[in-house]
Amino acid sequence: MALPQAFVERFGRVYPDMAQSLLPLFDAPRPVSFRLNPLKADRQKTLETLKQEGFDLSPVAWYADAFSVPYEQRDALTRSPLFENGAIYIQSLSSMLAPLALEPKPGETVLDLAAAPGGKSLMMAALMQNEGWLSVVEPGKERFFRLKANLARGGVTIAHHYMTDGRSVGAKCPAMFDKVMLDAPCSTEAKFKSFDPKTTAYWSERKIKEMAKLQFRLLLSAYKSLKPGGTLLYATCSFAPEENEAVIDKALDRLEDMEVLPLNLPIPNTRPGLSAWGKKGFDKRVGHTVRILPDETMEGFYLALLRKKS
Ligand code: SAM
Numbered sequence: 001m002a003l004p005q006a007f008v009e010r011f012g013r014v015y016p017d018m019a020q021s022l023l024p025l026f027d028a029p030r031p032v033s034f035r036l037n038p039l040k041a042d043r044q045k046t047l048e049t050l051k052q053e054g055f056d057l058s059p060v061a062w063y064a065d066a067f068s069v070p071y072e073q074r075d076a077l078t079r080s081p082l083f084e085n086g087a088i089y090i091q092s093l094s095s096m097l098a099p100l101a102l103e104p105k106p107g108e109t110v111l112d113l114a115a116a117p118g119g120k121s122l123m124m125a126a127l128m129q130n131e132g133w134l135s136v137v138e139p140g141k142e143r144f145f146r147l148k149a150n151l152a153r154g155g156v157t158i159a160h161h162y163m164t165d166g167r168s169v170g171a172k173c174p175a176m177f178d179k180v181m182l183d184a185p186c187s188t189e190a191k192f193k194s195f196d197p198k199t200t201a202y203w204s205e206r207k208i209k210e211m212a213k214l215q216f217r218l219l220l221s222a223y224k225s226l227k228p229g230g231t232l233l234y235a236t237c238s239f240a241p242e243e244n245e246a247v248i249d250k251a252l253d254r255l256e257d258m259e260v261l262p263l264n265l266p267i268p269n270t271r272p273g274l275s276a277w278g279k280k281g282f283d284k285r286v287g288h289t290v291r292i293l294p295d296e297t298m299e300g301f302y303l304a305l306l307r308k309k310s
Contacts, residue, residue, distance in 0.1 A: 003194050014239050025294045026194045031068040034090045039126050039155035041087035062266035086153035091119040094292045094301035099123040102233040106131035108178040113166040113222050116143035118150040125156040134158045139165045167217045170224025178230050182222040184215045186236040186243050190300035212242040219251050229310030236302045241277035244302040249282040257309040260285040269293040
């Protein structure tokens with residue numbers, strides 16, 4: 001089984017200097033990372049229990065609540081009572097960087113506009129210490145109920161759940177939130193595995209174009225729901241510039257009061273957003289957005305921290 005040829009060719013154009021060294025990363029599973037959930041259990045006790053259960057824990061240097069175990073221990077981890085009762089949550093490391101970049105604080109009003117299954121909502125509730133207001137939005141019925149169950153299991157008490165299309169939220173709730181997380185639906189390229197055909201089954205260049213349209217509408221809605229002075233984190237797990245830099249570039253054209261804030265992530269495997277794709281050159285400010293490069297510990301990701309001027 002191989003990655004789609006058109007994807008490999010595009011990946012080579014996105015990372016001309018690194019594609020050959022990055023492509024083998026799609027061939028092997030990574031260690032399984034997870035987050036301790038302080039809303040549900042004492043961190044130290046959770047760690048002691050995991051050790052007693054026989055897990056080989058590796059800490060993550062840049063985040064005290066994050067750990068990983070070898071891939072072979074994944075099934076055992078999902079069978080642990082700690083997983084079942086929400087004391088730990090399995091989440092990729094790059095995905096944890098999004099809430100850390102947005103920095104939601106206790107007492108703030110926060111919106112997660114594309115929230116299921118809830119990894120980032122759970123982490124934001126933990127960063128907010130369950131104080132404030134967290135609106136979570138998901139239109140898919142099955143995914144909505146999974147989100148609701150995950151947040152309940154994770155001890156989140158500040159969540160307000162809405163089964164609705166994120167594109168409608170800005171008009172319904174203008175200027176309501178201090179912080180907005182838009183972890184947008186995308187072509188999921190960063191999750192591709194050459195040994196698992198399910199991961200690439202729905203990928204096509206047409207899908208990228210469809211996603212880019214949806215992402216732009218969601219971004220406009222997310223932005224509208226922000227208070228002046230508020231910040232918005234736009235994220236995707238795609239490498240496609242159409243879903244990343246081009247969306248931010250188009251939004252900069254449309255939204256005069258939007259700023260792109262610099263992002264200082266605590267990891268070395270990053271690159272600034274691309275300055276061009278094909279014949280299209282992007283606004284200079286797009287260079288403040290960040291591409292997380294895939295490595296042996298984490299998947300690729302794209303992050304843009306945006307602010308509505310006050
Ligand atoms: N933030 C989630 C987490 O960390 O667990 C993952 C979100 S996933 C990348 C994107 C989500 O957006 C999917 O659950 C998908 O169903 C949802 N979605 C798709 N179309 C949407 C829309 N129009 N409005 C809001 N969410 C949408």
